[in-house]
Amino acid sequence: MKIAVLSGKGGTGKTTVTSNFAVNIKNSISIDSDVEEPNLHIFMDMKNPTSKPVYTLYPSIDKDLCTLCGKCGDFCNYHAIIPAKNQVIVFSESCHDCGGCKLVCPNGAITYKKREIGKIFNGRSKYDTELHYGLLNIGEMSGVKIINQLKNYTDSDETVTFIDSPPGTSCATVAAVEDTDYAVIVSEPTPFGVSDMKMVVEMLRQMKIPFGLIINKSGLGDEEIYHYCKDENIEILGEIPFDKKIAELYAHGEIFSVSIPKYKDLFNNIYKKIVEGRRSL
């Protein structure tokens, strides 16, 4: 089973929730797919990970075969390939590696070269759980390729994989959430938290992924989130209180249910609810 953890707004507690699931749910795998700024491995204290590069392809043009017909330029949505007067210019960083320009080229003038866009790190946490994360190189536009490769580490039916997703509702978030069995939204009860959560709800409904909500920093803000969940029939799976002690533990890089064991049940019960909810479908 794959469970995505996402939020809309940044800083609401996705990694806090993912790490607490990871240490409490036996034999779980956790993946940090926020490849622009991964931090789950810091909280999980990953030991000596192995790494491997992730590549993307971009077009290279054989000048002898190219007739400057312009078809590649007409095709490319991202204008990564532009046939000009006496040459074809390629903006490799804009290329989404779809392979389309090669297909439309009538002269077989296009081949592809590879370029490293980031890395995937694999290893185990100090809690002896399996952990994977990706890191996008600075200046790169899209981490979708890294996220898709990260999700190859989830394909076991017996284990549950928690996928810490990027904030927002961009392509990267869609890639992280795609093909998951359930999504846990983490929101804070503030106007910003609710506003961004609404976009996530809309996205998940379109993607037909069942979901529930964890309210983090409960006690902060206002009541809007409760009204919204009632109106929209969204299940509140659990609440993490707005507690200075939890914030202090976070600041020290600690996982709060490890330091305050009374919170273990919170995550175990939420997980139970998710599993039972899925059985009843």
Added chain:
Amino acid sequence: MKISICSKKTGLDSLLDERFGRAENFTIVDLDTNIVETIENTAKNDASGAGGEAVRILSKHDVNIAVVPHLGPKAEKAMEAFEIKTVSQGDYKSVGEVLEAYKAGKLKEIVKINGLTRL
């Protein structure tokens, strides 16, 4: 000889657009016949690379000189590859004004600093 000007609306009275790749329209003037034509910049809402595509559009309309506010690195590279000369629109406000300024030789060429164009 054709010159293109980044314009918000159509015709010589239009205000200049302050952006190149995402300009609303391009007003193209044939300096030999004085025929004025405004085309829509179909690249303006593209996800990425609007600058490079806008240059390609100008080339399709046989533009030789582009009057621009400033250029991003991709548009600059494309201008070179399409052999289109670029001049700065400076502080002029309307298409007509900047056209007269060009004819009077008052527009400056764009200077490149560290791969980025500056006025």
